Amino acid sequence: MIRAAIVEDVPLARDRLRRMLAAHRDIRIVGAAPSLAAARDMLRSAEPDLVFLDVQLPDGEGPELLYPMPPAARPLIIFLTARADYALPAFDLEAVDYLLKPAGETELARALDRVRARIRPDAPEPDPAETHIAVRDGRRTDLVPLAEIDYVDVAGHYLCLHAGRDVHLIREPIAALADRLAPAGFLRCHRSALVRTGAIVALVDRRNGDADLTLASGAVVPLSRTYRPALEAALAAAKR
Structure with missing residues (x-):
């Protein structure tokens, strides 16, 4: 189960995304927030794996939520934006994807497939009876x-x-x-x-x-x- 949260200040847009996500059984909504301040509290309490993050919020820009966090501890991010030119900033922040508002079900499904691939990469699962993890140190x-x-x-x-x-x-x-x-x-x-x-x-x-x-x-x-x-x-x- 992928724990997801929505950070979006427009109630109608937030509710619409909730309804579309309900069709994906492996996605569980664990929190929602309308602002950066509320999102910071929500991240601490809900600890989502995935955040749908509006680029422009009433108290600042969405990416400000990520900067204080160590990159490896950040949830996966799908940006929500009305800007068609937001691809480069999104991927500079290692976002999984960005959705142009109003995103449709096809675009959402494609973005969620990328999330699933990131969380569950195509690699053999370890045998719990005998397994190691490879750690590279130079050569x-x-x-x-x-x-x-x-x-x-x-x-x-x-x-x-x-x-x-x-x-x-x-x-x-x-x-x-x-x-x-x-x-x-x-x-x-x-x-x-x-x-x-x-x-x-x-x-x-x-x-x-x-x-x-x-x-x-x-x-x-x-x-x-x-x-x-x-x-x-x-x-x-x-x-x-």
Whole structure:
């Protein structure tokens, strides 16, 4: 399921996009906002994988929402714009696509296909019984066993694979890596982190439904309330 949000200040346009997205069963709307200020709060609480982002909002330009975020932690973006010349700025920001208003169902479906390809690239899924991840370092490629990786978090354009005291860097959207590693027991625990469930030894509650995960290595990883139900269900299933 792809968690999507809409940032659009025109209610009719926002509702129209909601109706069109309802036809796509793998898309779940988790939030909507009419302004940059509301969008910032919504991103923190809803943690979407995909954002339909209006270029021009009452309190600023849509791309301003992205600049403070590390690139690897940004949700996938589809810009909404009335400007036919917005392609270059959109792709400079690594947007998946941009839709000219008012976008039709065909254009939306094409953009969503690009999202699905980005989140689920055509690559063989790992075998959870025996799998490694390839990490390139210059001309060298190391195969790191997934069983040694405790958690993954974001550092700028990169993802950090934490394996004991070792940290390996790769470039891949965190949503794509989470989907690819799910069969090996990795789950998203935060917008900018995922964790191997077998490495968790304790869950410590914080305020507002958030928590901290203590791992066998001693590392502490944040667990947001958005991802908490799925992770707790996986931990409960593992104990049966």
